[in-house]
Amino acid sequence: MNATTTRGALLAALACVLVGGSFTANSLLGDYPYAGGQFLRYGLACLLLVPVAGKGAAGRLRTLTPRQWGRLALLAAVGMVGFNLAVIAAERTAEPAVPGVFVGCAPVAVAVLAPLLDGRRPQRAVLYGALLVAVGAFTVQGWGRADATGIAFSVCALAGEVGFAVLAVPVLRPLGPRLLSATVCAVAALESAAVGLLVDGAGWLRRPDTVETTALLWQAVVVTVVGFVCWYMGMQRIGAERATLFSGLIPVAAACTAPLVGTGSYGPAQAAGSALVGLGVALGSGALRRPGREPGSRGRAFRGNGRPGSRGARVPGTPE
Numbered sequence: 001m002n003a004t005t006t007r008g009a010l011l012a013a014l015a016c017v018l019v020g021g022s023f024t025a026n027s028l029l030g031d032y033p034y035a036g037g038q039f040l041r042y043g044l045a046c047l048l049l050v051p052v053a054g055k056g057a058a059g060r061l062r063t064l065t066p067r068q069w070g071r072l073a074l075l076a077a078v079g080m081v082g083f084n085l086a087v088i089a090a091e092r093t094a095e096p097a098v099p100g101v102f103v104g105c106a107p108v109a110v111a112v113l114a115p116l117l118d119g120r121r122p123q124r125a126v127l128y129g130a131l132l133v134a135v136g137a138f139t140v141q142g143w144g145r146a147d148a149t150g151i152a153f154s155v156c157a158l159a160g161e162v163g164f165a166v167l168a169v170p171v172l173r174p175l176g177p178r179l180l181s182a183t184v185c186a187v188a189a190l191e192s193a194a195v196g197l198l199v200d201g202a203g204w205l206r207r208p209d210t211v212e213t214t215a216l217l218w219q220a221v222v223v224t225v226v227g228f229v230c231w232y233m234g235m236q237r238i239g240a241e242r243a244t245l246f247s248g249l250i251p252v253a254a255a256c257t258a259p260l261v262g263t264g265s266y267g268p269a270q271a272a273g274s275a276l277v278g279l280g281v282a283l284g285s286g287a288l289r290r291p292g293r294e295p296g297s298r299g300r301a302f303r304g305n306g307r308p309g310s311r312g313a314r315v316p317g318t319p320e
Helices: 003-026 034-052 057-062 066-093 097-103 106-117 124-141 148-166 169-199 210-238 240-261 268-285
Strands: none
Touching (some): 034 210, 057 169, 066 097, 106 124, 124 240, 148 240, 169 210, 210 240
16 A cells, blocks of 8 residues: 555544444434434534635536536435434334444445446455455444344445445545535535424424533534545545445444443454454455555556546645
8 A cells, every 4th residue: 555545544444433433422312303413413514614625615616517416415315314314213123233234234335336337347355355344344233133124224324325435426526525525514404404394393403402512513523524524535545445445443433432431332242343344444455465566456546536547646636
């Protein structure tokens, strides 16, 4: 791995660790209206991201085509609002480990879909690494009770996780990580408000108490602002399929932080699963290969636009 791919891997890893910690924060928001919480989270994140979106942000937004705006709306609806709704709905009739196991399969799906959509063949090393990551995620979480409804919503959660990576690829280059994060947060806030008004009516938004405020601030500032920007910066450097390998760190981080608030424990199974996730990430990302050789693509690299380019180079003028 060279400096560019190493930095991209570290950014993707940090983003996924932060998201894993957010599952612990979610346990503190069980009584807060879902849509209202998402509106506050994404709305605040957008306000914080706008000042750092970079020069010419408004101009870059004006150059987007209607199709690209539709993709952004779909990204927010599927990968953000829909994903969280699916997880909550799944956990009504299934134990939390069930949607977690399905979401843990996202690296496998992205390892196949991302290169096919880009006109490339899936890389074997990435696919094998993704399979190890999925097995490790399953080992960390185990399998719980579920019915057909819980499994169906868990599949929807998997689709949301995959969509969050795959749908962003064509709009990442024109917007850059910061502006993309700000834009999808704005769209997700509007979509959350619409869902809240339709589902919860006048009670969709209320003043959070101290604990809920702390959890929402953590999700908005740390998980969304820092996590999203790091995720898309990492994806810009190493591609969607390799970046998604690091989503295996989400259940690992959740398992590590759960004991801090008394909602779980970390034992031998979690340790073994964490080791499998680490091995899968190392294999798929190319960390186990000899210096000077990158996994697959015969020396080609992702440059932020979803297409192969010069190894280790970033397209001049690409926003960061």
